[in-house]
Amino acid sequence: MSMNDGRPMKGPADEIRLKEELASATEVLWSLLKAAKAFRMYLPNNPLRQKFIQDSITKTTGHLERYGQCQFDVDQYTTSYLGTKIHESRDPRESIGFRLYADGIRSLIFSAGLQPAEICDFLDIVGQNRAADTDDDIVTLLWMKDLPNITYVLADDFNEVNAQQASFPADASQQPGIQRVYQTPVEPVVQPVAQPIQPLTAAEAAALKQETTAEESQDPLPEVMRILAAILAGEMGRGLFGDFLEITDNLIGSLLQEGRLGDALQLIRFLQKMAASDKVPPGKREMIRAGSGSGVTAEVVLSLQQPFDTLEDLSLDDLVDLFRYLGSRHTASICEVLGKVQKRKMRKNIITALAECGKDSPRSFYPFLRDKRWFLVRNILTILTLIGDQKCLGSVIALVDHPDPQVRKEVLGYLLKHPDPRARKEMLRFLDDESEPLRIRALGALAAAHWTPALPAIEAIIDEKEFAHRSIAEKCAFFEALGLLAGDSVVPKLRRMAIKTGWLNRSKQSEEVICAIAGLKKVRTPAALEALGKAQGKWQGSALEELIFQALKEYEQADAPPRDAGEAQ
Incomplete structure (x- = not known):
């Protein structure tokens, strides 16, 4: 052989x-x-x-x-x-x-x-x-x-x-x-006789110049993109396919660097379509996914802030496709861009797109919870809340005392949607927050969730001397929460407040009656209804009568059976 x-x-x-x-x-x-x-x-x-x-x-x-x-x-x-x-x-x-x-x-x-x-x-x-x-x-x-x-x-x-x-x-x-x-001598070549040249007419010269100018002004990129797309869609080995895939990824990076997001998105969507097509072999689909974003550097991503702030036709779908292509390897750079973009609508779309694309890698956002820029921390909290990530509870709890109220507002929003009992416990800290809207929002959330462990803290705050200096809106919010959580047990106290008469400090007395009515209308028991009836008789003919009447009307509407379609008409 x-x-x-x-x-x-x-x-x-x-x-x-x-x-x-x-x-x-x-x-x-x-x-x-x-x-x-x-x-x-x-x-x-x-x-x-x-x-x-x-x-x-x-x-x-x-x-x-x-x-x-x-x-x-x-x-x-x-x-x-x-x-x-x-x-x-x-x-x-x-x-x-x-x-x-x-x-x-x-x-x-x-x-x-x-x-x-x-x-x-x-x-x-x-x-x-x-x-x-x-x-x-x-x-x-x-x-x-x-x-x-x-x-x-x-x-x-x-x-x-x-x-x-x-x-x-x-x-x-x-x-x-x-x-x-x-070294071999070459025989002389007989030169051909030159043929006469016919000059172009003025019209022909003008037409030729116009065609030349039009051709020179054409952007060659669309043709290059079509060629690359045709090559990648054709039959070839994995090695050659990988080479052209790398060329395509590098071209996308160059287009993004030049701010040509529309052209880059055309190539990105072509690759995404190939990666999702059953007609493309699984091995090549995996190569597309693995190489996604590989031709884009962090510097290129950071440069996107300018087109994000200047382009008017960049939609939420465009951002979702772009961020999916860039992948989690560029999440940090995109967050930096989010911290620099000036247009409010664009920031909102970036947040929504990051929440859509970051569901599988929420940890990429965690480092920015410690950022010194309050507005970026707020936006990252919004993203994690939209994702529904529950693993960063400890990092979010550390922000309950953040100096900026906008950040604390997002912290409260995150805690409201978290099922862990620790989230409810941490919400109690907002009852003493320096921001009244946050205190009222936390009260309403705890009451709506019927989280009775909050009741001692609510009663303690109501009994404080400083409570008298809070606004009537916040006082009513506390008493509504008290009525929802305490039920019949608090009715005697609220009845006394509702019918109490005094000759001194009439404005304080009116506030107590208003707060008592706010609490009673949330109890929704026969005892509470009877207390409201007594208060109505007590304050008949006064300015408080209308308030009590509205509370009783809410009772009737809550207890009335729903009307059928025929009655509604």
Whole structure:
């Protein structure tokens, strides 16, 4: 049994070595293909171009260190190694072998000692686009570069060897033959007679100028986007798919940096559509999700503050799609942008979008609960409340005493929706908050939840001397909460307050009656109803009579059975 290149195979170990060598050569060829394409697509200082070049250098030199030589035999559409086909493409742009074959090269040989500079020169020759009328083919350019460790076999030599049925030495160079070609005198070429040139008319010149101007003013980006979309949607291996996916992600990052959010969103939605499509293989869908946002830096995200504040047509759906693409890796940067955006409507949309996209990673927001900017802390609390995250209760409780009332308001809002009993207990601290609206809101929430452990604290505050200095609205809120939580047990006290008569401090007496009525109408028991009736008789003909009448009316409406549809009409 023998190998395809004529070397004897002694056993299974040699077969394994052959497979490893073929795999290594395939990797070398693919790395050269990618690097050659990078020479065409990117400027010399582009990081992607430098990455592909370095990868080709590493794989080629590694192969040579292990096997000593790497010889690729090229046909019009295929490239082989040791007689085994390792690449096939009918697209000239996707094949180095096609260009080598077209210029008369049948074998390309890399030898031990190959330097990185030689690989770069080779890639520059086979990778760059050149005008069709240039006189320099690949053979000539290789000879002019004088690359000692890159040799080749020409078609004429290849045919001659085949005719003689001899083995061409792998390390034979064609440079001497090329030198003889250049030393051979060339017969003078007869120059063709110049044809007369017909000048353009004024109308033709104007039309040509108009077409040229229109073409130059066109934005090439939409065409580039269509090409990328068509390539990604086509059939290709995972390696090549990953390369173009990286190019697309980098393009999205560049568009965002330039503030072209509309164009970036077109590509983002195309990728999101592919990631959700059953027609795309699962492996590629996972590659799209894993690479999402990889081409965007933190600096680019921070630069979004300006378009967020200036663009008028950026919708909530746009922000949701953008934030989903950026992923949790950029949550911190988006929060920084939230802290800088000036437009109130945009801040509201950012908060809603972050709450929608951050459901799976609420911990990304936790560090901002300790931020020194009260408005950012408030917005982060709003996001966590919308998400319904229950794991940050300890961090939120630490903000109950925050110096800014706007932050404390959001803390109370978070505690109101939290099912943990500790949240109700912490709400009691708001009964002594310096902000009256927060005190009233906390009272109403505790009463509505019928959380009776709050009753001792409420009674203690009512009995304090300082309670008399609070507004009538807050006093009524405390007594309403007292009535809801204490029930019949507080009716005797409220009855005494409702019918008490005094000659001094009439305004204080009226306030006590008002507070007593506020509490009684929340008890909703026969005893409370009877107390309200006595109070109505006591204050008949006074300004308080109307207030008691409204309280009794609320009783009737609460106890009346609902009317059916016919009665309602």
